[in-house]
Amino acid sequence: METLLNPLVLLANFILVPGLAYGSQLALGALGVTMVYAVLNFSNFSHGEIMSFGAMCTILATYWLQSIGLSISPLPTALLALPFGILGAIGLCLLLDRLVFRFYRHQRASSVTYLIVSIGVMFVIGGVIRFIIGPDDRNFNDGDRFLLKARAFKEISGLSEGLAIKSSQAITVITAVIVVAAIFWFLNRTRTGKSMRAYADNQDLALLSGISPDRVVSITWVITAGLAAIAGTLYGLDKSYKPLIYFHLLLPIFAAAIVGGIGQPLGAILGGYIVAFSEVAATYAFKKFLRYLGPEGWSPEDLVQLLSTEYKFAVSFLILVLVLLIRPTGLFKGRVL
């Protein structure tokens, strides 16, 4: 029994738990990208920086809450500060739409123009963020670090392999489930949510039905900003906040949105987990795992690692290329870029 459980716990510890947490962060990010694509018809490359901006606002609010002595220990103060981060990101998105995107919308600009505009916006926000908070690494997780420690797990289960669950990972997964459920409830059950889907489906007909485009667009930005701020904060809590990291996150996020079928919310969630698990599994060294499966005393010669962790973004890139070559609409029949 133990010979079977040990390798499974090993995989759970190094692939399942980190993959779930990372996948949830990607899923929330991809959900925002996909919604902007569905409603506003463009690939928003500034999404990573919006996540970063939201996380930055959360961090600043966290410092402020800490300074006045508010705490919800053992949970990180950042959870209490998250609403400020969401508000900050919403303000940023509405401002950007008013100053930049609305102009191109009224011009009925092509999606390539939009894409380049959003890259410009990305650099501007990135600059503003580094101007405000600086380029350094920041750890703002002041809660308990572990929900379940490896040693405690070993003692309880009596196995030789440990299973550790960081509290930030648990918070990430729980928050993602709540947020995703709320978004789907909103899109499928409320009148406003349905009007957003209608607008994404057929703009002209939505107009004929008396749905106001300005309202739909504003609501889309509010939701996208909220999702971005939550995803950014969760990622920062889990892996520490570093402004530049969100730029690197763009690739896996877009890969996730496209794998699932861009414009399809459910696809974005699935895509997030597919990309995350592929990345984690491709960079995991399976040596120890195989040693459990092989005969007593046998061990693989090298690490049995497909890619070194420095190359983890190659995984997203490979997935992206394969999907675009083989099934450009993605798993859920999204639109073709």
Added chain:
Amino acid sequence: MTFLIGENMVGGYGGTDILNGCSIRVDLGDIAVVVGPNGAGKSTAMKAIFGMLNLRSGKISIGGEDITALAPFERVKKGMAFVPQTHNVFTSMTVEENLEMGAFINTGPIAGIMEQIYELFPVLKEKRHQCAGELSGGQRQQVAVGRALMTEPKLLMLDEPTAGVSPIVMDELFDRIIEVARTGIAVLMVEQNAKQALAIADQGFVLVQGENRYTDSGTALLRNADVRKAFLGG
């Protein structure tokens, strides 16, 4: 007093005029049909009446009120509903959601109106939880008309409602349209199937090059030898 009057409409896309002073009228409870050869400006006239095309001159009024300057969605609030020829349903949404979106400007309870639509198109009730994109052509047209009726319009405008449906489905759609008109709604439609459409029309307009060539009751136009020869294939 005629309910909808589009008078001496002149306009088009870009520099060239497609409408050269054509006039179209419909009264409540009547069916008006616009026919004519390809490129006569039939669909353009519909767009002009609905405000999707800027007129250079001419006047559009509904119930005596001048609406020439109103945007399309403001005309929806005035009781106009439009069913485009293509892309006229939300394909990714269920039949019921399509109807619900049709009634978007109506913030009150809509169950009663929806029930009336289901009575008019019983097949929609059966398929109400199915995606509109999965329906047959004829059923889709029913969804499209149903969506437009959800605003409880006084004027229903249809751009070639029978394009691409089988003759049997066409007859059935026309029957439904007659029923709609009998409830006191003014119906204005553009049709390729000119003979069948004129047969149910109270008022017929034959457009040629953006002008009215013949205007008469549907049956009179069908009997008119010139109209038959030139536009109805003998």
